[in-house]
Amino acid sequence: MTKQIGIVGVSPEGASLCYQQLFRHAAVMLEPHMHPVVCVHNIPLAQYVEAVRRDDWMQVAALMRNSAEKLASIGAEFCFTPDNAVQHAVQLAEASCPIPWLKMTSAVAAKIEEDNRKTIGVIGTKYVTSGSAYQTDLGMKGIKLVRPSEEDTEMLNRIIFDELVFGIVRKESQLKMLDVISRFGDKGCEGVILGCSEAPLMITADNCDLPLYNASDIMAEQAIRFAMAD
Incomplete structure (x- = not known):
């Protein structure tokens, strides 16, 4: 049984592309149609853009952690974000987070x-x-x-x-x-x-x-x- 995956979406377009990429890799690496359970949560992109432009990485991390907590509450066992601009905040987001993060x-x-x-x-x-x-x-x-x-x-x-x-x-x-x-x-x-x-x-x-x-x-x-x- 594979672990349930959580995607912390930032840009909706980017998150949707990554969602497709996950299943394409699963199709090669797992038995036919036996892909993991995947859940996605996103907060409006504008909130991230405002925080990044202020150089407020604690707020960026708080937004990411908020999504991760919601993903954990519905069964995600780990999470990641496919968004490049917020990678600087991954370690901050992981602090006090109920599930581990993968860093892109x-x-x-x-x-x-x-x-x-x-x-x-x-x-x-x-x-x-x-x-x-x-x-x-x-x-x-x-x-x-x-x-x-x-x-x-x-x-x-x-x-x-x-x-x-x-x-x-x-x-x-x-x-x-x-x-x-x-x-x-x-x-x-x-x-x-x-x-x-x-x-x-x-x-x-x-x-x-x-x-x-x-x-x-x-x-x-x-x-x-x-x-x-x-």
């Missing part, structure tokens, strides 16, 4: 280390690309993180918040994101982290030359493995 940045760093990559780019909102969550986990493994330029960071932030979180995919924006990734290759990057759970709506292995580390998908696979473990 740690899972991504482990996968990159497994592939023996030494230099990696990252795309995401400015809270991801300018934050320390990925840099810390990668740095502890001797992996160099390359960030977008300031101009590219603002452009990515605009595309994500104005388009992707609403499920909007514009060809012009897709080409801009691919151009950022191409420049990572010019800087010696051996791959790029999709540090935005909605990024796969625009960026896939079919249209990108660099190896991709889809953070949400990596987290979904780890969640299935954790659910299967004794």
Whole structure:
């Protein structure tokens, strides 16, 4: 019997994509149709955005813990969030939480280390690309993180918040994101982290030359493995 999984949703679009990713991994790793029980809880994205913009990580953690407690109350045995921007608050959210958390940045760093990559780019909102969550986990493994330029960071932030979180995919924006990734290759990057759970709506292995580390998908696979473990 697998453990029940709880997803702490932040961006509805990102959480729904991760929900699908969980079941795709389950279909490969478990017996047919024997996927784990999965429950999702989300608080309005606006509350997270307001707290992150104030740099109030205690409030971000409180919102995440609120969701985790509700998930635990209906049977979730562990939880995670596929949202990249709030990974900085996972350890704070786990304090006094009734169920354990899995941390996505740690899972991504482990996968990159497994592939023996030494230099990696990252795309995401400015809270991801300018934050320390990925840099810390990668740095502890001797992996160099390359960030977008300031101009590219603002452009990515605009595309994500104005388009992707609403499920909007514009060809012009897709080409801009691919151009950022191409420049990572010019800087010696051996791959790029999709540090935005909605990024796969625009960026896939079919249209990108660099190896991709889809953070949400990596987290979904780890969640299935954790659910299967004794």
